[in-house]
Amino acid sequence: MASLSTTTTPTTTTTTTTKSLSSTSHNPLWSKPSQLSAFRSNQTRHIAPKISCKVAKSDDQQSQTPKTTNVETSKFDRRNMLIGLGGLYGAATTLSGGSAAIAKPTAPDVTECGLSEADDGHGNNPITLDCCPSGFGQAVDFKLPNPYSEPRKVNIRPAAHLVNNDYIQKYWKALALMKALPDSDPRSFKQQADVHCAYCNGGYHQVGLPDLDYQIHASWLFFPFHRAYLYFYEKILGKLIDDPTFKIPYWNWDHPDGMVMPEFFNIPNSPFFDPIRDQKHLPPTVMDLSYDGPTKEHNLPYNDQIAQNLTIMHRQMITNAKTRVMFLGGPFRSCDDPPSEPGSLEVQPHGTIHNWVGNPQPNTLRWEDMGNFYSAGRDPIFYSHHANVDRTWSIWKTLSHRNRDFKDKDFLNSYFYFYDENAQLVRIYVRDCLDTVKMGYDYQPMDLPWLKSRPTRHGHGHQRGHGHGRGHDHGREKCCCSRNYSHTISQFPKIPR
Numbered sequence: 296m297a298s299l300s301t302t303t304t305p306t307t308t309t310t311t312t313t314k315s316l317s318s319t320s321h322n323p324l325w326s327k328p329s330q331l332s333a334f335r336s337n338q339t340r341h342i343a344p345k346i347s348c349k350v351a352k353s354d355d356q357q358s359q360t361p362k363t364t365n366v367e368t369s370k371f372d373r374r375n376m377l378i379g380l381g382g383l384y385g386a387a388t389t390l391s392g393g394s395a396a397i398a399k400p401t402a403p404d405v406t407e408c409g410l411s412e413a414d415d416g417h418g419n420n421p422i423t424l425d426c427c428p429s430g431f432g433q434a435v436d437f438k439l440p441n442p443y444s445e446p447r448k449v450n451i452r453p454a455a456h457l458v459n460n461d462y463i464q465k466y467w468k469a470l471a472l473m474k475a476l477p478d479s480d481p482r483s484f485k486q487q488a489d490v491h492c493a494y495c496n497g498g499y500h501q502v503g504l505p506d507l508d509y510q511i512h513a514s515w516l517f518f519p520f521h522r523a524y525l526y527f528y529e530k531i532l533g534k535l536i537d538d539p540t541f542k543i544p545y546w547n548w549d550h551p552d553g554m555v556m557p558e559f560f561n562i563p564n565s566p567f568f569d570p571i572r573d574q575k576h577l578p579p580t581v582m583d584l585s586y587d588g589p590t591k592e593h594n595l596p597y598n599d600q601i602a603q604n605l606t607i608m609h610r611q612m613i614t615n616a617k618t619r620v621m622f623l624g625g626p627f628r629s630c631d632d633p634p635s636e637p638g639s640l641e642v643q644p645h646g647t648i649h650n651w652v653g654n655p656q657p658n659t660l661r662w663e664d665m666g667n668f669y670s671a672g673r674d675p676i677f678y679s680h681h682a683n684v685d686r687t688w689s690i691w692k693t694l695s696h697r698n699r700d701f702k703d704k705d706f707l708n709s710y711f712y713f714y715d716e717n718a719q720l721v722r723i724y725v726r727d728c729l730d731t732v733k734m735g736y737d738y739q740p741m742d743l744p745w746l747k748s749r750p751t752r753h754g755h756g757h758q759r760g761h762g763h764g765r766g767h768d769h770g771r772e773k774c775c776c777s778r779n780y781s782h783t784i785s786q787f788p789k790i791p792r
């Protein structure tokens with residue numbers, strides 16, 4: 296239930312934001328959250344007060360949490376507390392209105408981290424893991440630099456395919472130092488990787504709601520969570536090399552020059568290297584942003600593959616991203632079942648790239664590393680992949696005056712916890728994650744050739760000549776092909792047709 300599964304081939308276009316339950320009900324990524332709960336640790340130390348989802352609470356959860364929070368780790372047994380949640384997609388009504396009366400921001404209860412669970416997407420090869428941080432301590436609230444009292448320093452994340460050797464050496468050293476930290480250090484690479492596992496594979500439940508898993512995918516939390524995750528990962532790296540200006544590189548997969556794995560990630564014996572990648576997809580293999588598993592390799596000619604990728608980018612950034620929900624994902628509030636409404640970019644190419652990099656069965660048991668939530672953070676390329684995901688959020692907001700972040704307080708007041716470069720536990724609110732420049736970084740500018748790669752009815756991007764016979768990108772007015780979803784492998788939520 297934790298594989299990063301693939302999405303549809305670029306054959307459809309949609310104008311609706313409604314995700315079909317039928318299209319995703321078999322998605323192993325999100326399904327059966329209650330089963331995750333069944334694998335909690337049985338070390339009972341503390342159980343937070345339970346919140347009733349039927350009674351509107353007083354104000355938001357900030358009132359429950361002081362400015363500094365003494366967070367004591369506790370693992371507990373939820374096996375007797377299951378309430379028979381259906382599959383994740385069995386309760387999607389909570390996304391659209393069921394939660395309105397009790398609308399509240401959601402947050403993970405990090406005082407009660409439990410065991411996480413993963414499998415191959417079909418329930419096979421299950422594994423139970425302890426992905427919890429080694430300790431908690433007292434949390435402080437993240438504070439953006441005050442632009443009136445401090446000169447704003449904005450450092451630039453470079454495109455990975457353009458970095459020079461000096462930069463690679465610097466990143467090499469920083470990552471090697473992070474990997475050399477003891478596993479017990481929350482700044483260690485192991486624990487940094489496990490952040491993704493704990494947050495995505497059932498390690499946490501919602502604050503005050505032991506029966507409800509917390510999940511940062513498939514909702515409006517997807518972009519801000521990963522932004523904050525990378526922010527602290529990067530701060531730790533900078534601290535280790537005594538360079539607070541250090542910025543991680545982004546994998547510029549939306550540009551033809553960046554549509555291969557960045558070369559330095561493939562240097563053997565370097566800290567960037569991960570042997571558990573699909574060996575057929577190492578450089579110079581061109582990425583397939585519509586990758587749908589090893590049995591469906593497209594093997595297009597170079598120009599066609601590039602053209603198709605650009606068309607996908609256009610579709611996911613523009614055509615399928617006309618509203619906040621369409622691009623950022625649907626709401627996820629306290630008391631909601633784990634979310635099921637991912638934004639366009641999260642589904643594709645974010646998810647497809649995860650799977651394209653990961654090594655599928657039979658080479659691995661669960662599509663490790665990049666193809667499974669629990670293990671994705673173990674591959675250093677994950678952080679550059681997500682840096683570009685993060686960059687697309689910033690770009691999207693420049694494409695139209697309508698492209699704005701949610702103003703909903705439940706979005707803005709949701710929060711996460713991370714360890715900073717001093718091993719200090721920090722609580723960071725979504726409202727502080729909306730503007731990278733305010734957070735002190737930006738992205739090296741690059742052309743956006745996909746702006747002109749508008750899909751056509753016949754599958755041809757305008758810009759790059761004709762694509763390929765299989766690339767049917769119907770115009771938006773021609774959406775609504777049959778709902779024929781195949782689930783031959785673990786599937787990322789499909790784009791509704």
Ligand SMILES: [Cu+2]
Binds near residue numbers: 645649671681
């Ligand atoms: Cu990801």
